[in-house]
Amino acid sequence: MAKIQRALLSVSDKAGLVSFAQTLAAAGVELISTGGTAKALRDAGLAVKDISEHTGFPEMLDGRVKTLHPKVHGGLLFIRGNADHEWAVKQHGIAPIDLVVVNLYPFEATVAKPNVSLHDAIENIDIGGPSMLRSAAKNHDHVTVIVDPKDYEEVAALVKSTGETTLELRRKLAAKVYARTAAYDAAIAAHLTREFSGGTALPATLAVCAPLAQPLRYGENPHQQAALYGKFADYFKQLHGKELSYNNILDLTAAAALITEFTGDAPTLAILKHTNPCGVGQGATLREAWDKAFATDRQAPFGGIIAVNEPLDGPCAEAIAEIFSEVIVAPSFTDEALAVLTKKKNLRLLQILKNPATAVPWDVRSVGAESFLLQQRDLKLTTAADLKVVTKRAPSDAELRAMLFGWRVVKHLKSNAILYCGSDRTLGVGAGQMSRVDSSRIAVWKAGEAKLPLAGSVVCSDAFFPFPDGLIAAAEAGATAAIQPGGSVKDPEVIAAADARGVAMVFTGARHFRH
Numbered sequence: 001m002a003k004i005q006r007a008l009l010s011v012s013d014k015a016g017l018v019s020f021a022q023t024l025a026a027a028g029v030e031l032i033s034t035g036g037t038a039k040a041l042r043d044a045g046l047a048v049k050d051i052s053e054h055t056g057f058p059e060m061l062d063g064r065v066k067t068l069h070p071k072v073h074g075g076l077l078f079i080r081g082n083a084d085h086e087w088a089v090k091q092h093g094i095a096p097i098d099l100v101v102v103n104l105y106p107f108e109a110t111v112a113k114p115n116v117s118l119h120d121a122i123e124n125i126d127i128g129g130p131s132m133l134r135s136a137a138k139n140h141d142h143v144t145v146i147v148d149p150k151d152y153e154e155v156a157a158l159v160k161s162t163g164e165t166t167l168e169l170r171r172k173l174a175a176k177v178y179a180r181t182a183a184y185d186a187a188i189a190a191h192l193t194r195e196f197s198g199g200t201a202l203p204a205t206l207a208v209c210a211p212l213a214q215p216l217r218y219g220e221n222p223h224q225q226a227a228l229y230g231k232f233a234d235y236f237k238q239l240h241g242k243e244l245s246y247n248n249i250l251d252l253t254a255a256a257a258l259i260t261e262f263t264g265d266a267p268t269l270a271i272l273k274h275t276n277p278c279g280v281g282q283g284a285t286l287r288e289a290w291d292k293a294f295a296t297d298r299q300a301p302f303g304g305i306i307a308v309n310e311p312l313d314g315p316c317a318e319a320i321a322e323i324f325s326e327v328i329v330a331p332s333f334t335d336e337a338l339a340v341l342t343k344k345k346n347l348r349l350l351q352i353l354k355n356p357a358t359a360v361p362w363d364v365r366s367v368g369a370e371s372f373l374l375q376q377r378d379l380k381l382t383t384a385a386d387l388k389v390v391t392k393r394a395p396s397d398a399e400l401r402a403m404l405f406g407w408r409v410v411k412h413l414k415s416n417a418i419l420y421c422g423s424d425r426t427l428g429v430g431a432g433q434m435s436r437v438d439s440s441r442i443a444v445w446k447a448g449e450a451k452l453p454l455a456g457s458v459v460c461s462d463a464f465f466p467f468p469d470g471l472i473a474a475a476e477a478g479a480t481a482a483i484q485p486g487g488s489v490k491d492p493e494v495i496a497a498a499d500a501r502g503v504a505m506v507f508t509g510a511r512h513f514r515h
Contacts, residue, residue: 002080003163004144007099008051009041010034010067010129012106013149018044020101020152027159029099034059034066054095067128070094076135080142099155100136101146104129104184111191118195125188133177140174141167147180183209206372208364219246235356239333240341241348248305251275252327252350255307257357258412259329266424268309269293269316270409271301276431278304280409282424286316292425294319297446305329312337380510382407387506390486390495395504398423399458399481403506406460407483411512417462418443418470420454420479427452436461436470444477454478463511464488468497475501485511 007029011017014037021031021041033041034051041048051066052058059066075097078085089096105126110116136145144165146155151173158165186207193203210230219226226246236252238244244252254275262268262282269289271279278300281292286308294301306320307329314336320328321340327348328341341349358379365373384400395403401423410419414432418439421427428447430439440459447454455478464487465471471482471494482498486507498505 002098004029004098004159004165006030006032006075006095006097007101008032008067008072008097008132009101010037010051010132011101011103011149013103014040016149016152017041017101018046020149020156021046023156023160024099027163029159032097064127067132072097072132073135076100076132076143077139079139097136097143099144099146100132102129102133103147103149104180107184107191108187111187121191121195126184130181130184133181137174137177140170144170145173145177147173147177151176179209182207183211202374206364206374208372214243216246216249217243235353235359236329237351237353239338239349239351241327241344242346244327244348248327248348251305252307252329252348253356254412255305255327255329256352256355258409259307259309260352260355260357261408261411262309263355265309270307271297271304272307273300273304276413276429277409277426278429280426282405286310286313287319290316290319294323295452296426296429296450298450301325314340317341378411378512378514380512382508382510386508386510387483388486388509389504389506390491391498391503391505393499393502393504395458395481395506399504402458403460403481403483406458407508410460410462411514413462413514415462415513415515417460417512417514418474419460420444420447420457420474420477421460422457427454427457436463436465437473440470440473440477444473447477456480458483460484463513464491465494466490468493471497471503471505472501475503479503481505483508485509487511 007024009021009031010033017040025031025046031041031046031048032051032054033048038048038050055069055071057069070092071094074089074092074094078089105124107124110124111121133145133147136143144155146152154169155165186209189207213228213230213232216226216228218224228249251272255270255272258270258277259268266282267286267289268282269286270277271293279293279296281289283289283292302324303326305327306325311332311334312328312330313334317337317340321344325347327350329350329352331352333349341347357377361377363375363377367373384404402421405423406419406421409421409426410417413419413429416433416436416439418430418436419426420443428443430443433439433442444454457479458481459474459479461484464485466488467490474482481504483506486509488494495505
């Protein structure tokens, strides 16, 4: 590649621009620019040619048309050394452009603002910028293209020392351009699809473009490579501890989804292991909530994830510090809590910056075979008004409170899920079994190990009881009330079994399968 003689600079993000342009100018590179970028460079004392002077055509349509011109794209796309191309650009007076620096209108930042208008969103769709980037990136054998200010330093160092860039660097920068323009177009498509469909339409094409947030040491197992992508840092801030692992991230996001169900409720604490809640408690204080949650299962919490629905305080932190935990997630931490917990070097402390469960309405899951599943998030809330009493006996007030408490927890257990609970604590948890009866047996066994009596408890089932046996087993364990979706062909038999045992049962009309 010949030395860089001419550069076109047109950026929205002007961070680091002047210093980079000064290096170009010192190397004898002619600078061409547009609008606000040109002004910023001139204000810094640099000589700049306006794009309209370069093309011989004025900017028009409120700046919508300024770089869409053969003297721009011809200067970027012609193949140096190709006789036909060289003849064509000479005939039409097209000068080569060897370096392009463009970052795009801030579309993503614009649509992230609350109540952004459709007009503002559309006006922040960049047209000329992506076009120049794609032209330059296509011809990367001869043209250097920068879309990210982080790359200024490496390019500037080469220009300063040699006047040109390496093919290896140009290839890296070109690939980065197409990743950026793909993400940009995906963001536009996603926003307009939501706008034009009321936020409910499934997209005709699923475009998932997320920047690398951080590499991870490994995946679920040490032989698997892994990395985190997307806007994780917009939702969580790590305050202490070693780097997060792949499994940590899976667990803590599950914990955050559960605990945000209790936002604004009484002090609530949840302990999770392998994304399943193994204990949830409420109390007058977080310390009291911890005691109830931990009492559900004193073995599983070792190496688990803890989440709270209000600022974590000193007394609760001291109790938590008595066992080994991987991660604690909270809206915030008091100074007393931080003083206690930061003594543990391996414990990660994460602050929830905003609710991750409701930020994006869709769940995406890879199923291999180059295929993905997309579904709406399960954000359905159930209130007392949604419940249908189907037995002769209606639940007492205490049983009703326990039902609504347990229903929020069982929603976050892997299916088949059975949960025994009181009005402010879990008592026995069974999850992820092939049979609902097996889940019930495990839940009863866990409650027995914890010496937590199930007499007077409520049993929660994430899906209907397909046969009376599950309800009968729960009644025999001590449950006096049950909450389930209903909808089985055997519902009349299940209801009859409940009536025969004096069990109050309600149907929610909605299940919460979690595979």
